[in-house]
Amino acid sequence: MNINIPYKGGDDNHKQEEYELESIATRDNVEYQHPTEIEEIELKSLRRVSDRIPAAAWYNIAFAFIEAFAYSGSTFIFQNYIQFPPPKHPGDQPGALGKGQQTATAWSTFFQFWSWGTPVIAAIIADRYLSKFHTIILFSFIFVSGLLILTVTSTPAAIKAGVAYPGLIAGIIVTGLGDGLQSISLVMVGEQYPRKENFIRTLRTGERVIVDPKLTLSSIYHYLYLTLAIGYLAPTITTNIEKYHSFWLAFLIMALIFSIGVVLYSWSRRWFIETKTGGLQLWKSVLVIRMAIARGFNLENAKPSKIPEPHHSNIIWDDKFVEELRTTIHASKVLLFPSIYWMCYGQMSSNLVSQAATMETGIFPNDMMSQVDYITLIILIPFMDKVFYPMLRRRHMEPSPITRIFIGFMLITVAMSFAAILQHLIYLKPPCYQFPRCNVESGGSKVPNYISVWWQAPIYVIVAFSEAITSLDYAYSKSPPSMKSLVMAINLLTSSIGSALALAFVPLARDPLLPYMFSGMAIVSFVTGCLFLICYSGKKQYN
Template sequence: MSDVELSDFVDDGGKNQKSGETPTKEDLSKLRRVADRIPMTAWYIVACELCERFTYYGVQGPMQNYIQFPPQPKPGGQPGVSLPGLVIAIIIIGIGTGGIKSNVGPMVADQYRPKHPYVKVLPSGERVIADPRLTVQTIFAWFYLAINIGGLSPILTTLVEKHHSFWLAYLIPTIMMVFGILIFISGRRAYYKAPPSTSVIADSFSVMKVAFVRGKSLENAKASNVPVNLHAKYRVNWDDNFVNDLKSALEACRVFVFYPIYWCCYNQMYNNLISQAATMNTGSLPNDIMNNFDPLTLLFMIPLFEKVIYPFLRSKGLPLKPVTRIFIGFLLSAVAMGYAAVLQRVIYNKGPCYDHPLCNNVPNDISVYWQIPVYVIVAISEIFASITGLEYAYQKAPPSMRSLVTALFLTTTAFGSILGYAIVPLAVDPYLPYMYSLLAGIMVITACVFYSLFRKYDLQEEFEEEITEKEILEY
């Protein structure tokens, strides 16, 4: 078998003599498939990501109030510095986040080296198939769980903002980021580091230039077929394998085209739903603390899905393939927006201010806890759509382009934010129910179109798994 090496199979240090063996046809058909043990180096990166997300969300938590209700300068202070400081901070956060997020996801998954299923004996004596696909799926699940544990930081920072000051609320995340850097550095000698390659982005643009000149097809950009004059003009330093990898990467990225709509709905947690909470009875809670029910939900739901729901579905012959999971996530996002629309209408039906809440700074008579279902539904949608998106970007991208494809997937969040500007005219009283209803309707249409276009990819994945198993049996 050409593409399966003995190094693809691992053992357990001799603890179980039958662990690490190549599965037979009978093994593949009868044994239960499980995720393998996650390497310790991956946990270092997961811990670092937790700290980084603590910093990011801890800063983001008080930001809506910082913008909507800016701090007033004290006598003798520097007036007018709040806005410039905010702009500079947002730029720095964007640069830092962009540099980290496109690399940390592929790096954490790269720490797991086996590429093909192998037989593993559990401490109970049960023989199972350790499946690399499930392992990568599990790695990204725990990685996303760490993100959302860090995402609980606004609970602390918004309370500090409310009861002390903005400056202390922003100092706490800064300290946490320093701690995260120290964790990351401590594991630097043990990490698996993918070998560096040439500039993928520059070479990709070079390929597309040549393809455009030779007929707008990547097949026409094969290095072996490029004339000498074009070699010199475009400084071609890529080969046919790179062109094939680029085609695979672009094929994977087609799935991401629909994500901006999803992120536009998701982002309502950090702007309009915060403002909605301000129009409701919050008691002693700050209005910008409610969106923490999203990471709190994920804190419990991710282990539930990984340990109970997904294994149960696999045992019943119903493994949810990536496109199906994303489709379900999109639909759940639509449900969340539909609930928000109904809730907004209920708020308008309550006094004393009805469809113009906060008249005389008095909220309408409805408990803010009615918002909780929105965050719970959005959180479950993330398990299906967001985690699967990270996993898909890694699994489908060629090894040389995993960071690039992950970066393109994460870039869809920026387009989601841009789409948010299109609904700004409706993001005011008394039109908010129409805004949430519009988002729900568009999300349903997006989900259906997405599934109709890409459900064939789930069938393709099943075919690829069958090919892999056939190769293993021939080994």
């Protein structure tokens, strides 16, 4: 709905907005207004609220939960699986391949790079060849196939026969490709709430409020993030299975759970809303950009209305598409910076796992500490959505997406700095000092340095705060309807770029150089966050 802002008597201090009030039927014992004409209202006198979340959105959120559960439960055990050899005694440090920390970090980071990059492939397929739903089903089949490869090649017989390492590589590639369904499933969540215009609602209390679809969409993605955080508690199960039973059983359980989720998702399809994009979005984008470069590096000149008629035979786009591409490019510019954020974030499933293995863990697996992050998120997200942000909105103090992303940068910087300090403290502790888990043995098992793993907890709590504050729904809310899959994939691609950047730190992923690695990431994150704020703060199109 277009909102015009006329001025009374030329007085700029008394703004009023014109709303076209929609006819809404009575639902859930709540009375809705049914006006017959345009009303002028004072916006500041009405409170903005979010709408009810449709059931179809909850179905898609549930599937995202299953995907996150299977993804985290199967991939968060990679570091131990690759780094450490098989344990000599039950309950010892779990492992299988014994390739060392650098190799484990390299493969874990590559998997993050690959799995966060494949959503672009899925987005292209969904836009050009298949529907979003059928693309999700196709990539789900690929994902399950990858988990089954990991299951078969991680059995004791496969490890003994020497096929576990090539099986790991094949499993990483196939599973990572299947995980491309992320971009489409995230878009499907948002599409289940199609309303775009504000409307007026009268509550049971008699209060008239503005129901804002943007707030509703933000609320949907807050609940999505909360659900994903719960799904990421899956390593609580698989890390204990790997420690006290085997890796192959952990992979198999995740494959079975995800397969059940796909069946239930397919059954729910009848209620889904799916926006048709018309296909060829990426190809048309390439053609438009090529035309813009040829005509003076100006997108405006790529509009068909600006091109002479004789050259229209090869044009398959219109002026509206060029404007949508301009919006997409503006959103993508902002999304390039968070790659550094995700570079640091990825340490939770790689080097921080290895760091925990050098500390006293007691009965807990070393790769279970990441669950502190997700438990914190489960507490934080409802608080932020229901208490913190509404309070800021009432005081007209709600931070812009740019401010929130900057705060996220600063918090992840603090987390990496803490990790560097903690690594230094580990090196100060006996019995192995700068070379934890050395040849000092006790009963045939290598022992960690004498420092509790719970010193890692503040790192994960700080990271959780940074996630809760950072704008998850920015890319979706800023993208045009015809390009939401592609823009969401680009948003996920920032994580892939971050993993590629993290590969540059792999040479430092060994004792006694780890403090320099964490410190370097903290410095890069701080500088990037400051540059980000300088570049985009105050620009209305990004706030």
